[in-house]
Amino acid sequence: MVISGRAWFTPGVPGIYVVLLCDVLTELGHDPAPLLRGLGFDRQGLLDPECRLPLDQANAAAEAALARVGEAGLGFRYARAMRITLHGPVGLLALSSPTIDDGLDAARRYLGLRAPFLNVQREPLEDDRQALCFRTDFGPGPVRSFVIEAMVIGFVYMLEQLMEAPPDGAEVHFQGPPPAHAEALRRTVPVPVRYDQPRDALIVSAALLGARPRLADPQAEALAREQCELEFRRWRANQEGPLPERVRAALRDQAPPLPDLTEVAERLAVSPRTLKRHLQQAGLTYRELQDEARYRQARKLLADRALRISEVAWALGYNDVANFSRAFKRWSGQTPKAYRGGGAPA
Incomplete structure (x- = not known):
């Protein structure tokens, strides 16, 4: 059964992110139609602003995509295709924040609205840098590797879009050994990428955190924050118990x-x-x-x-x-x- 109407707002993964996954599959030469049929959604239904997929369906979508792509580096390619404006008011809030630090904090605060399977904690380092440490609810395996790679690299591209320039003073750390696509990833990502590290993290310098996004705007920030808080209250209401x-x-x-x-x-x-x-x-x-x-x-x-x-x-x-x-x-x-x-x- 294909669902083309609304899947009313519940905590889950926005359908637009699955649409983006399908578009990345298409760019890599794979037909996303079987993935959509397996989910029971069509593209129009996923594009509905209130569409949310439960985590088990999002997991199934990632598994299906990875089965088609194999070692092509789906995670970083997905992150590269992501635009900050796809995150709705959360993205607008980050874009209009007075500093990069404020933008990252906004992204972390409202992360559950877009990626309820992810947790990001800040950890100060000895050299005045900060580590944004990423953890996911997905267990060990290809889906977890895809999610961590996509999210960490996605934050790199978010910084690039906030600055409208490569984010000098940032680097990526991954816990595991280099995957088969590591060299392709390093050639694409605009910051150093290191493997076999103690944490999955985005490392940012104090200078980068203090920088001002190119589109910083107090009025736009206030409106975006108001929208995020409204959506956040709705999200919490659906978790009541x-x-x-x-x-x-x-x-x-x-x-x-x-x-x-x-x-x-x-x-x-x-x-x-x-x-x-x-x-x-x-x-x-x-x-x-x-x-x-x-x-x-x-x-x-x-x-x-x-x-x-x-x-x-x-x-x-x-x-x-x-x-x-x-x-x-x-x-x-x-x-x-x-x-x-x-x-x-x-």
Whole structure:
């Protein structure tokens, strides 16, 4: 069934981003029609301003595109095709902000309106630079690699569009080894790109953060911020429900390692203090909800008998296998080895 009407505003991925994915596939010589049929949408339906795709459908679209493209570097090509104006009032707010720093903060604050699967945290570095560190809800695999590459490089091109010039003082860091398309990416992206780094991040200098976007305009910024706040309130209204259950849902969809309380509070658009208070009123702590999620993730990972117990521990964020074993026994009454029946590699 092809849906050509509205998919009413719900937290999810805007349909316009899937349209852009189809256009990139076309540029690479692939027919996007099977992808659209698989989603049950047509192009007109996806272009509706209120169309949002649930994360599982967005994931399916990315998987289908990657299956067609293979090692062609879909992530950075997608980022290169992205224009800041496609982000609606969020993009306009970034364009009209008084400094690059303000523009990046605006993009981070309203990120959930456009990319609810992504979290960006700022981390100061010792040399007065800042790292915008990217994390995604997608687990390890090609989709996660695509999303991280597209989002980090997308922020580079956003800076270029804000400055109307290459963003001097920026560089890209990726955690993994160079992919097959690394050289093509480096020739295309206007900043240094480094692999085998400790974080997936966009590194920006203090001078770049203090620069003024070419289209900075206080009146346009105020109007865009008002629009973003209106959309943000609508987005939050669609997430309403008991806050502890919303935390559980956020942790359920999160790939390991789990975020801390401050990160989850930011994602749910509440203060850490408010989140703690709601959990206390429900007789819960954030640690307990983290343990619930870790226990669920541990059972899932332990079911893959190709993984050593030490690998499961590291994937869950434990540096010491013994600590993981003690935690798992506290949750289940069994050690990880006993849970597997005693025959799993350690």
